[in-house]
Amino acid sequence: MPVSVNHSDVPRAASEQPRRATMRDVAALSGVSIKTVSRVINGVASVSDELRDRVTRAIVQLDFQPNLAASSLRRTDGATRQIALLLENVANPFSATLSRAVEDVAREHGTLVFAGSLDEDPRREMELVRAATLHRVDGILLVPAGRDHGYLHREIRNGTPVVFADRPPRGLAADAVLATNAEGAREAVLHLADHGHTEIAFLGDEHLISTATERLAGYRAALAERGLPERPGRVVWDLPDPESAARAVARMLDSADPPTALFTAQNLVTIGAIQTLQERGLHREIAVVGFDDFPMADLLMPRVTVVAQDVMRIGALAVRRLFERIAGDTSPPREERVPTTLIVRGSGEIPPR
Amino acid sequence: MPVSVNHSDVPRAASEQPRRATMRDVAALSGVSIKTVSRVINGVASVSDELRDRVTRAIVQLDFQPNLAASSLRRTDGATRQIALLLENVANPFSATLSRAVEDVAREHGTLVFAGSLDEDPRREMELVRAATLHRVDGILLVPAGRDHGYLHREIRNGTPVVFADRPPRGLAADAVLATNAEGAREAVLHLADHGHTEIAFLGDEHLISTATERLAGYRAALAERGLPERPGRVVWDLPDPESAARAVARMLDSADPPTALFTAQNLVTIGAIQTLQERGLHREIAVVGFDDFPMADLLMPRVTVVAQDVMRIGALAVRRLFERIAGDTSPPREERVPTTLIVRGSGEIPPR
């Protein structure tokens, strides 16, 4: 570990600081056994008012704070009251919202949450899972980056439950809470078709991510349902960021047979597409429906029609499931689906030229 | 704790699972003492290749994962390799970006980070600080909600360093990493003045937050510098969300003497202001410069001129400082300021009518 810090030469650390008070100190000061202190701390009823009082006073006087790690080390259930939340990137809106949902539920359970960003890197996923288990988290909530989760078998067997959110597990049976990706995509594309479009493009992110696959399936289902052909070059994916999405849209527009409507299957893809449309002054000519809402979508001109995911709900359901597992639920793994909502704002209702 | 989970009646939990391997198991399997295992785990050089090899093999075979909590319990420095990051709301862009910066630096130190949202609630700040110390975090990075941090003295003295980010400590001497709020605001308002505006309004968030105060000071400094008067009703704050900001702008526009330019001193305020301007079709008439950049600012029409904070840098400097404290730095607390940058995009260059 490269901890080359640049400070005064005095190495010291714990030596100078007055030791933190322990249960022993509290016991000594209040003249009871350490076990009685433990009882008071843990709210066990069978303590006389008088002793409870003396102990409480000593706790305040010494500013005693029980050491949670020490207690969970000895406890039968071994609970640490920590969970890990591993996701794409805490800085992106989807992950950030999920994170908040998780935090809120965790708080109800008196549990702190470690947040970790995977950056779509499977290796990083394994590293962070390992870090989490070294810290003996009570459970892991995972928006996976990797495509094989067999390695999690061991962790689960060792007593660390894992619940998946947004993307399903592969090579592993585990709980998952997902959006209705295919249905949402289908609805988006039907919406475009119903506004007269026959030339609808699909633009998606990393094709190995299951959400992309499901959304493409929804796109195709909608085309088939309306008897529309899927033209070559109309489906593009592996667009990891707005820039590549912007370029992809530019290429499409430059082609012999440009689309009149775009279904952008992910947040950042939507943003990149809009960028190009704006640059070319086509934002009022070409229809766009995006998958997943994003901040400011209703301040752009035209306002952006999207199929919104209920991210807070996905997060909340997933942590709830996790806490059920932590509490000892051993029922077979379940997959839950959270429905999407079409939000009509303008960009998706532009008719074809 | 309301943990009413809805699962099968079997309460069980730890009982059924095969116990996790411990150092003792590894020692037994490899026929060495537990201490030697400890040495191998901690990379102590003085172990013969042969023993190291046997131990390593046993570790793999048993899938042994050292218990970090147990080790830090006994360790002299007591480090838990966890820090807490307490901020406004993990879901908002500023906090989310800060969070990412902190995570990246923490990773270099092999440290996990607890993220917690305070929602501008001082009570919640104290609760989460306490939760963090119960978990014996190595340090706390705080974007404070409260206005008196005297209570942190105890924690610091007990050995938990605290570093402030974005907002300074009050009633406590502690490290802080802040933006150059006054200077940035001054630059924004001078920019508007230099485009011919004399009627410039200030719109800010919660006035008790120090950043708001500093930005107002910058606004006033700029007015004074250009010899412009501060008209009554031109300064409005305590705008906690876009909606109230939108209403405040509407009221100003309806007044007898509406401004020709707005300096919006915070993210959400900027967004609310733009909403109202768009609704009234005034977004190309009235100039806006916002403090703090936001996603999509360059996709709106007109694109939004802002004074951007270097949030990643604020976060990175703050955690670095925290890790220095954790490493034992006892030098006097320092305040660092991170400069802002004016990003010219269009909305701030609209001339007065």
Add this chain to the structure above:
DNA sequence: CTGTTAGCGCTTTCAG
């Protein structure tokens, strides 16, 4: 209702 003893999994100290 209260206390004693042992020991969670690991590192420290101190002997070989």
Add this chain to the structure above:
DNA sequence: CTGAAAGCGCTAACAG
């Protein structure tokens, strides 16, 4: 270079 014993701060399992 290796190991035995003690103990971090706390709770479990028994006594009384």
